[in-house]
Amino acid sequence: MKGITANVGKSTQKQQLNSIDPNQIKKVLISRPNHRLGNLLLITPLVQEVTQTFPNCKIDLFVKGNLAPIVFENYENIGQIIKLPKKHFKELSSYLKAWILIKKNHYDLAINVDKDSSSGRLSIQLANATYKFFGEVDQDAHSKYDDYNHIAKYPVYNLRSYLAQLGIPNEERPVPPLVLQLSDAEKTTGKEILDQLVSSEKKTICLFTFATGQKCYSKEWWVKFYERLKIEFEEYHLLEVLPIENVSQIGFQAPTFYSKDIREIAAFFSNTAVFIGADSGMMHLASAAQIPTIGLFSVTSIEKYKPYNANSYAIQTNESHLEDWIKIIHSALKN
Structure with a gap:
């Protein structure tokens, strides 16, 4: 074709x-x-x-x-x-x-x-x-x-x-970000769901450990990463959003959230401090929910698919180390 x-x-x-x-x-x-x-x-x-x-x-x-x-x-x-x-x-x-x-x-x-x-x-x-x-x-x-x-x-x-x-000036302005345009009511519902899963005393780091095909990191990879996150970010809740396949690369060790409603998931994301996950539709959904998004890349092009809204980062995991990723997450949370 x-x-x-x-x-x-x-x-x-x-x-x-x-x-x-x-x-x-x-x-x-x-x-x-x-x-x-x-x-x-x-x-x-x-x-x-x-x-x-x-x-x-x-x-x-x-x-x-x-x-x-x-x-x-x-x-x-x-x-x-x-x-x-x-x-x-x-x-x-x-x-x-x-x-x-x-x-x-x-x-x-x-x-x-x-x-x-x-x-x-x-x-x-x-x-x-x-x-x-x-x-x-x-x-x-x-x-x-x-x-x-x-x-x-x-x-x-x-x-x-x-x-x-056609005579329309080419304005030198930034390209708009991904935006889902969540309503205040949707965001409120997302917060209510989050508060039912973890206490509001601490902010939440949201993990999505699944991805399709070769983009999906192994269970061994995620467990090692998760153990490091628990130590480094003990002042945050770690919470996993599950895919429709209902699988967890960290063996369901963290509190979990699951929904089939795309807008509900995005509203849930909007109440968390940062999203961490491989290149996927969920990564773009988190970005469109306007939260700092950490995209993990190993096989797809960073330059083509990276999240670019405020305080977001793309990590080429094949060319960096765990300690580098931790520093980047700290930067996203700090800003």
Whole structure:
């Protein structure tokens, strides 16, 4: 599919680009047909960027699966969420209906998030839109910004470059962070849950010991790390958030929290002092909950996936030592 769609959209970039008034952009389509939690959270910076640039717009999302309505529940400017089913051939009518909708609706601007997404490029080609951005790499931005390679940031940099062609200034402001936009009520509920598990006399360090595939550290690795954490941070509670698989790499030694509710988990995170876990959707969820997040990396790219909100750090565990990690955690807690 990548080969077939490699040239989709390139010809439209040769169209005459006329200057536009940001206030006249009323309806925008953002295409990210992916069902994974992490990938949906990673487009929240782009949604914020579009909102800042076009304050009068409504944003439709073209996605896959059922998580997007949960992730963007409190984003007031989100309009229609057009969902592809996760299993296309088992839900063929729903699959076709989603494609028909992006053709039926009219958009002032249609944006593909990931240039390597075949479905994303096709959706923008099919969309009924005045302006279409297919997600091409901006080579100037690539060389100018040290953080360009981050998966949440390069869509923003690329869009800014495209919009500059339309007469919209490329503002030198930081790329927005991942944000879930939790309500005060949700945060209060998260605190109530935390208080039921551990006393409020001490702050809590939250651990997530699971991850998929090779990203998951061994039980031996986690037990050694956990024993060191208990000694070094005795003034904190250590608490483990469990995955849906209900497994613990530390043998359930710490108090545990489990929920299937994504927003409830994030609200719970928001009441803890720091999150520590491998590169995963949960790591991005903690980051989107706006708490210091320590990402542990061994096989995936730090530059592409690291948490970057305030007081967050990414650790390449293959190239550092346990004492280095302890110092970093102290820094996150201190700030």
